[in-house]
Structures are given as structure tokens and as C-alpha cells.
Amino acid sequence: xxxxxxxxxxxxxxxxSVAGKKVTVAGVEVDCAAAQADSDVVVEVRNNVGVPGVGxxxxxMASIRIPARKYVDKPTGEVDPVTEEPVMxxxxxxxxxxxxxxxxxxVA
Amino acid sequence: MTNLAESNxxxxxxxxxxxxxxxxxxxxxxxxxxxxxxxxxTVYLKLxxxxxxxxxxxxxxxxxxxxxxxxxxxxxxxxxxxxxxRALREQWQQEGELRLTNRGIVSGCVPVKNISDITIDAxxxxxxxxxxxxxxxxFGVPIxxxxxxxxxxxxxxxxxxxxxxxxSGAPPxxxxxxxxxxxxxxxxxxxxxxxxxxxxxxxxxxxLINTPAEEYVAINPLSAGDWRFDVDVVSALGAxxxxxxxxxxxxxxxxxxxxxxxxxxxxxxxWRVSKLNN
Numbered sequence: 001x002x003x004x005x006x007x008x009x010x011x012x013x014x015x016x017s018v019a020g021k022k023v024t025v026a027g028v029e030v031d032c033a034a035a036q037a038d039s040d041v042v043v044e045v046r047n048n049v050g051v052p053g054v055g056x057x058x059x060x061m062a063s064i065r066i067p068a069r070k071y072v073d074k075p076t077g078e079v080d081p082v083t084e085e086p087v088m089x090x091x092x093x094x095x096x097x098x099x100x101x102x103x104x105x106x107v108a
Numbered sequence: 109m110t111n112l113a114e115s116n117x118x119x120x121x122x123x124x125x126x127x128x129x130x131x132x133x134x135x136x137x138x139x140x141x142x143x144x145x146x147x148x149x150t151v152y153l154k155l156x157x158x159x160x161x162x163x164x165x166x167x168x169x170x171x172x173x174x175x176x177x178x179x180x181x182x183x184x185x186x187x188x189x190x191x192x193x194r195a196l197r198e199q200w201q202q203e204g205e206l207r208l209t210n211r212g213i214v215s216g217c218v219p220v221k222n223i224s225d226i227t228i229d230a231x232x233x234x235x236x237x238x239x240x241x242x243x244x245x246x247f248g249v250p251i252x253x254x255x256x257x258x259x260x261x262x263x264x265x266x267x268x269x270x271x272x273x274x275x276s277g278a279p280p281x282x283x284x285x286x287x288x289x290x291x292x293x294x295x296x297x298x299x300x301x302x303x304x305x306x307x308x309x310x311x312x313x314x315x316l317i318n319t320p321a322e323e324y325v326a327i328n329p330l331s332a333g334d335w336r337f338d339v340d341v342v343s344a345l346g347a348x349x350x351x352x353x354x355x356x357x358x359x360x361x362x363x364x365x366x367x368x369x370x371x372x373x374x375x376x377x378x379w380r381v382s383k384l385n386n
Binding site: 003005007008038040041042044046057058059060063068096098099103105106 | 306360362
């Protein structure tokens, strides 16, 4: 499961839930697998004039850090005719849901 | 018969008539000494009381009300000044201190979960602004019949370079976290254990950093995120780190994300957030 961190332990936080690679904060769902990129991504859920949403200028509600995509080299089954070495191709690994980090901000 | 002569003076003591004292009357007779002394004290106190009463009467009821009103106004102003100072310190101009660590893996140090142990490859890590060689290791993981156990595997300075260690719970502050392993109760081996790869990988450190170190900082809520941010770097380890290396990745009325744009490690920063028009 995703790691949950609190900015202020003991303080009330927005409602949230985690289902696999999807994190929902105050009714706003974030698909972390779809948002993953080649460097760390932070998706901010904010309270924009009373309406929770991704981004904006409002108060922080949650900061969801999605780790950078990792790659592995896998053989393609072909052999390089010059070096006679197997041809490898980089393949992206699936996002590990346990590496997602959800930081919850206190409710103002 | 005549009265005793009285004078306006505070007698320091009252004479005690002794058993051998004769009974003698008259203006200076010993039998009248006590009364004379008490009478002098009475005159003194009466005059004192008359002066005090005259002063109080001279103020008049209106003047007395004005004095009260002035005192109340002064107290109210002092209260408002105190509120202003508190608002300045707690909201309009907030300060704090922050420590940014900048450590991770350049290459290797890959964790592998096996049936009965965790192995960590050798590799190269970075900390204190420099790259360091890191030795790997193989670790047997204790299991429990009753509790979920969580272990951290991390790098730490050793006799030469960095070495891999295992600890139950969180790693120490100067450790570089590689992975965490959570073992459920009644596990017979590590098949059902969950391993999370926690490495921060920067293959081009220190030339290029893909994911700069960041920290979240909460502030007392302000009306909006358009406050001014000032920073002073108190100390840094291993690489140059001026004020321009400390930036804001994100800001809001209730906090900010501070980002480090330097290879330095253990960067201690004093920050100030100002919004005088809050």
C-alpha cells in the first residue's frame, strides 16, 4: 500500500482512500500509474475556494509523490549480427503501489 | 481645669508609667505624658486625613471619571499593541528552520528479496556532496508469529566508503535508505513479505540531478499564497550552496515545498514568510 505521511501528526486531515495505484483525496481521484513520468512527479490536491481539485492556488490538502519510472533491460529474442550479443530493449517496470507517497496536510 | 497642649508630631513611642513613678499632674507632669503623646499623634493623623480628603474632593466626580477613562484607553491601546505584535510574529511574518538532506544512489545497490534473505548489491552512493563506494550484503530477516515486522536496509559510513546495514524500524538520520521490508505475522519465509525499493537514483550526480531534494513546510494559514519568501543558508556540507540554491517548488496559503538546487548535503536553512497585507 502507498506510504502515508502527516504534515502535522494528530491534526485532522482531508478524507482519503487508496485503492491499488489510485489515490482519492476529498473526492478527487488521482491515477498514479497514468501520472508517472521519468522523474518524480508530485500531484497536489488543493482546496480552491472550497472546491477540491488537482493544482490551483488554494490551500494544500494532499501532496502525492509518484516515483520516477524504472526500466529494465529485456532480451528481444534477436541477436546482433556484428557482436553476436542478444539485443536488449529497455522496458518500463510497472509502478509499485508501495512506492507511492501520500502526504496529508492539516485541515485549516 | 485646662486641656493638654497638643502639637502636630508623630511620637515615636508611648511612655510606660512605672510602679515607682509618683502621681504628678500639670502640663509636664508624668501622669499626663502618655495622654500628651497620644494627643500629638492624633493631631498628626487628623491633619494627614484632611489633606488627603481635600485632594480627593478637588478632583471632582467628572475629573475622576476622566482619569478612569484615560486609564481604560491606555489599557486598550496596550492590548491592541500586544495583539499586533503577536499577529506579526505568528502570521504576517513567520520564521522557521529547515534541514535538507541530499543523499541517494548513483548506481547499483539493488535490493533483491529471496526466499529467506535480502541481498543488496554493491554500488555507488552519494552523500555530503560526494560520491562514495558502497559495499552490499546479505541479511537474514527475523520473523514473528504475532506481529508485523518492518525492517529498513540502508547505507552508512564505514571504515572505507559506505556499508549496508539492517535495522528494525526507521533508519538513523545519517543513513541512505535502500529498501524497507514488511514481514506479516506467521510468515514461514519471505515469500509473503513486501519489499519497497526506496532508492533515490541520480546516475549523473553531481552534474545533473533529476529529482532535487525537497521538503514540505507548513505555515500558519495566510489569506493567500502570494507571500514573500526570504531565506538564509546557515550551513551546508560538501558543495557550494548559496541563497539562490534554495527555491520554492510550490507555494500555498498554508505551506510550501522548498527545493534544493545544489549537490550539497545537510543544508540548514532559516526561512521567513512575510505577508503584511494579510
